[in-house]
Amino acid sequence: MRIVCISDTHGMHDQVAVPDGDVLIHAGDLSSRGAEREIAAFGRWFAAQPHAYKIVIAGNHDFLFESDGERARALVEAPGVTYLQDSGVEIEGVRFWGSPWQPWFYDWAFNLQRGPELERVWAGIPASAQVLITHGPPLGILDEVARNGESVGCEALLDRLGALDVGLHVFGHIHEAYGVHESADGRISVNASIATLRYEPTQAPVIVDWDVDAMRGEVYGG
Numbered sequence: 679m680r681i682v683c684i685s686d687t688h689g690m691h692d693q694v695a696v697p698d699g700d701v702l703i704h705a706g707d708l709s710s711r712g713a714e715r716e717i718a719a720f721g722r723w724f725a726a727q728p729h730a731y732k733i734v735i736a737g738n739h740d741f742l743f744e745s746d747g748e749r750a751r752a753l754v755e756a757p758g759v760t761y762l763q764d765s766g767v768e769i770e771g772v773r774f775w776g777s778p779w780q781p782w783f784y785d786w787a788f789n790l791q792r793g794p795e796l797e798r799v800w801a802g803i804p805a806s807a808q809v810l811i812t813h814g815p816p817l818g819i820l821d822e823v824a825r826n827g828e829s830v831g832c833e834a835l836l837d838r839l840g841a842l843d844v845g846l847h848v849f850g851h852i853h854e855a856y857g858v859h860e861s862a863d864g865r866i867s868v869n870a871s872i873a874t875l876r877y878e879p880t881q882a883p884v885i886v887d888w889d890v891d892a893m894r895g896e897v898y899g900g
Contacts, residue, residue, distance in 0.1 A: 679772060679888040681809070681895070682729065683870035685850025688739065689716050690879040691723050694872055697885055701769060702729040705850045705870055706737025706778055706813035712787065717742050717753045725756040731769050732759045735776040737813040737851065738786035743778065762811065764802055771890055775807040780814035780851060781832050788813065792833065800838035808893050810844045814851040819861075820869035824854040839865075845894045846886055856881045864894050 682697050685705035696702065704724065709716035717740070724732055734754055736743035742750040743763070751761050760767045762776025778788040779799045790796050803810065814832055815821040816839055821831030830852065839847065845864065850871040859867040868884045888895040 679770060679890055680898070681846065681886045681888050683848045683868045683884040683886065684872050685813075685848070685869075686737065686853055686871035686873045687720075687879060688873050688877060689720070690873065690877075691720055693879045694883065696727060697883055699729055699885060701731045701733065702727055703774075703809075703811055703848050703870075704732075704734040705811050705848050706735045707739045707850060707873075708734065708737070709740050709742075712739055712741030712743065712745075712750075714742055714749070714753070717750050721754040721756065721759075724754060725759050730758060733762060733767065733774055733776065733811065734759065735762050735811050735813060736778040736788060738778075738780060738783055738788055740778070741787045744787040764799065766804065766807065772808055772888065773804075773806050774809045774811065775803055776811040777803070778813050780812075781830070796832055796834040797837075800832075800835050803838060803842060805842060807842060807844055809846045809848070809888075810839075810842075812847070812849045815849045815855065815867070815869060816847070819859050819867050820849075820855040820857055821852050822855050823852060824875055843893070846888065853877075853881075858884060858897050860897075866895050866897060868897075
């Protein structure tokens, strides 16, 4: 199964050359401010992509999903498109789980306080999850900000990952930390932010070839 990973397109999706694959994942921040017209435009573009399966979650810019989730979901869901919010989907035997929450970040959407609030959210990730999609990174993995090199990822998410057998974790949020990390146990972490720190949509989608039997993947490009 070829999984194509993107995130943080911020309304610039039509400037992205998306590679072919079986599953296309968007890990949030599909808009600039979460306006209905932005969500609708993204929904049309996403549905038109040729991948047989497409999964999207919201990010901190995607306000409509928080304020009127039913309306936002209706704008993006279509045949072959699944929106995940603390929920999962199984595709050809692979179990995906998606969640938009992040440690509190100014007055953006899907903010929760570090500690018990986020611990409760991540406790909901089932033990059966094989591919995890969150908007933000776990602490210490592709989460350093440029201004001071500080790691701003979520401690509670890192702890929860330690109790799971997730083979692929896709996220974005920290534009300048774009890239791929492989842990000692073989889990691939992908910060798939298309936008750079200057909001230029020039960082390439990341392709992961997923072995359904081994429940592990190999990065093919990006």
